[in-house]
Amino acid sequence: MIKFDHNAKSIEDIVAVSQGEQVALSDSTDFIDRIKAGSDFLDRLLAEEGNIYGVTTGYGDSCTVTIPANLVKDLPQHLYTFHGCGLGELLPIPATRAVLAVRLQSLCQGVSGVSVDLLEQLTRLIQHDIVPLIPQEGSVGASGDLTPLSYVAAVLCGEREVFYKGDRRKTAEVFAELNIQPLTLRPKEGLAIMNGTAVMTAIAALAYKRAEYLAQLATRITALATLASKGNAHHFDEILFSVKPHPGQQQIASWLRDDLHAGEPPRNPQRLQDRYSLRCAPHVIGVLQDALPFMRQLIENEINSANDNPIIDGPGEHVLHGGHFYGGHIAFAMDSLKNAVANVADLLDRQMAMVVDPKFNHGLPANLSGAKGERRAINHGLKAVQIGASAWTAEALKLTMPASVFSRSTECHNQDKVSMGTIAARDCLRVITLTEQVAAGSLLAMCQGLELRFAQGDIAPDDVSASLHQLVNEVREYSAFIEEDRALEYELRGLCQAIEQRKFYCYG
Numbered sequence: 001m002i003k004f005d006h007n008a009k010s011i012e013d014i015v016a017v018s019q020g021e022q023v024a025l026s027d028s029t030d031f032i033d034r035i036k037a038g039s040d041f042l043d044r045l046l047a048e049e050g051n052i053y054g055v056t057t058g059y060g061d062s063c064t065v066t067i068p069a070n071l072v073k074d075l076p077q078h079l080y081t082f083h084g085c086g087l088g089e090l091l092p093i094p095a096t097r098a099v100l101a102v103r104l105q106s107l108c109q110g111v112s113g114v115s116v117d118l119l120e121q122l123t124r125l126i127q128h129d130i131v132p133l134i135p136q137e138g139s140v141g142a143s144g145d146l147t148p149l150s151y152v153a154a155v156l157c158g159e160r161e162v163f164y165k166g167d168r169r170k171t172a173e174v175f176a177e178l179n180i181q182p183l184t185l186r187p188k189e190g191l192a193i194m195n196g197t198a199v200m201t202a203i204a205a206l207a208y209k210r211a212e213y214l215a216q217l218a219t220r221i222t223a224l225a226t227l228a229s230k231g232n233a234h235h236f237d238e239i240l241f242s243v244k245p246h247p248g249q250q251q252i253a254s255w256l257r258d259d260l261h262a263g264e265p266p267r268n269p270q271r272l273q274d275r276y277s278l279r280c281a282p283h284v285i286g287v288l289q290d291a292l293p294f295m296r297q298l299i300e301n302e303i304n305s306a307n308d309n310p311i312i313d314g315p316g317e318h319v320l321h322g323g324h325f326y327g328g329h330i331a332f333a334m335d336s337l338k339n340a341v342a343n344v345a346d347l348l349d350r351q352m353a354m355v356v357d358p359k360f361n362h363g364l365p366a367n368l369s370g371a372k373g374e375r376r377a378i379n380h381g382l383k384a385v386q387i388g389a390s391a392w393t394a395e396a397l398k399l400t401m402p403a404s405v406f407s408r409s410t411e412c413h414n415q416d417k418v419s420m421g422t423i424a425a426r427d428c429l430r431v432i433t434l435t436e437q438v439a440a441g442s443l444l445a446m447c448q449g450l451e452l453r454f455a456q457g458d459i460a461p462d463d464v465s466a467s468l469h470q471l472v473n474e475v476r477e478y479s480a481f482i483e484e485d486r487a488l489e490y491e492l493r494g495l496c497q498a499i500e501q502r503k504f505y506c507y508g
């Protein structure tokens with residue numbers, strides 16, 4: 001159970017909610033007073049001065065338009081209605097639950113001028129697992145995720161559609177069934193829901209966890225690849241890495257040493273220098289590992305921020321106009337993360353290319369085929385999986401073009417510099433999915449390679465660390481050693497799902 005109030009939430013909290021963890025809204029008087037201070041101040045200001053941006057004016061470039069008093073109450077509904085123009089695929093359900101949690105956390109900071117009723121309604125959606133249908137496209141990520149978040153606003157008010165208990169339903173029907181009253185948005189509340197970075201930030205939180213796991217899994221795959229290709233474990237030597245003090249890179253090298261039991265480096269190693277995809281693995285995966293703490297800081301700061309405009313300082317009685325809906329930090333995090341992750345895809349793809357190729361694999365059969373005798377002639381082992389990995393890697397690399405550099409001036413040049421953070425986040429998630437596919441193919445190849453070494457008597461099973469045996473055993477629950485050709489799609493899909501769900505035990 002995750003309690004929402006003004007206290008900070010971690011990436012892990014958001015991921016837990018995305019996966020179904022239950023939530024509650026704090027009922028502490030301190031918290032409720034904090035929220036009420038903002039909405040009460042807005043009420044007073046409206047009564048006394050009668051002029052607040054986005055409440056009695058049009059939005060964005062239309063802020064010079066004055067709203068007649070009798071139409072002020074209709075304005076929030078117009079905001080989410082005219083933004084109901086999202087296109088593209090729907091956001092998956094877990095990501096949408098994360099969006100709800102991220103927006104709730106931002107509004108809980110108590111500086112968006114919203115009512116406790118609104119926070120309760122948002123909490124109710126998560127509690128009943130009522131998930132708005134949100135089309136993914138149409139946000140420039142700087143006036144917040146206005147268009148996708150309009151779907152959250154509309155659903156809170158009983159409009160548009162939701163997923164509920166596995167079905168796509170009209171929100172109004174589901175609310176009626178559960179006796180939930182549609183919300184009528186108060187002045188400023190439409191803006192408060194929509195004028196922020198919740199969609200890109202939610203996707204970023206999910207991407208972070210998967211990328212963090214990929215750094216570990218790629219390390220363990222590299223250990224298997226080193227054994228399968230008779231590589232030199234002393235490339236990961238402790239003294240060697242002590243003189244290049246990137247902590248993440250050192251961590252990867254240390255994990256590799258543990259997995260490979262590498263002891264004192266021999267004076268005359270048989271193989272002096274492996275190719276870079278083995279020798280420089282800590283230098284490639286290490287970039288991702290070293291980037292993670294900074295990525296976490298960017299994402300968690302955004303989760304715990306008031307990303308809205310205007311900011312309502314209830315106790316101090318200020319309405320502060322700014323640009324906190326601008327998703328530049330998430331855009332940078334996602335543009336950078338996808339680059340670091342795609343490099344890991346490329347590394348694994350190169351390792352696989354080496355291990356399946358009898359010109360480079362130091363004595364393993366072509367394509368790692370496990371077939372025997374004359375049947376070798378018709379069996380092609382992992383040939384097509386390796387071709388697939390090349391395609392998945394190319395697609396991942398192609399998507400590394402930064403989105404943030406494609407800022408367009410939009411909305412009558414009011415939004416003349418925007419973040420494109422949501423596009424960056426969606427690309428990052430796609431790059432991660434493709435890299436997980438490459439990792440799945442690599443797992444098949446490296447487990448097969450190691451077992452072939454056992455069969456050929458090149459390596460004694462007892463000389464291999466328990467951690468690597470455990471990974472091979474776990475992989476074998478999804479896919480057996482390949483002796484005769486078989487169509488591997490469903491086994492690969494199973495492995496991909498297991499990777500996405502972080503099922504294979506890595507380094508704790």
Ligand SMILES: N[C@@H](Cc1ccc(O)cc1)C(=O)O
Binds near residue numbers: 059142146195325411
């Ligand atoms: N994000 C804008 C408000 C806005 C809202 C909706 C729009 O369609 C455009 C602009 C601001 O706070 O300044």
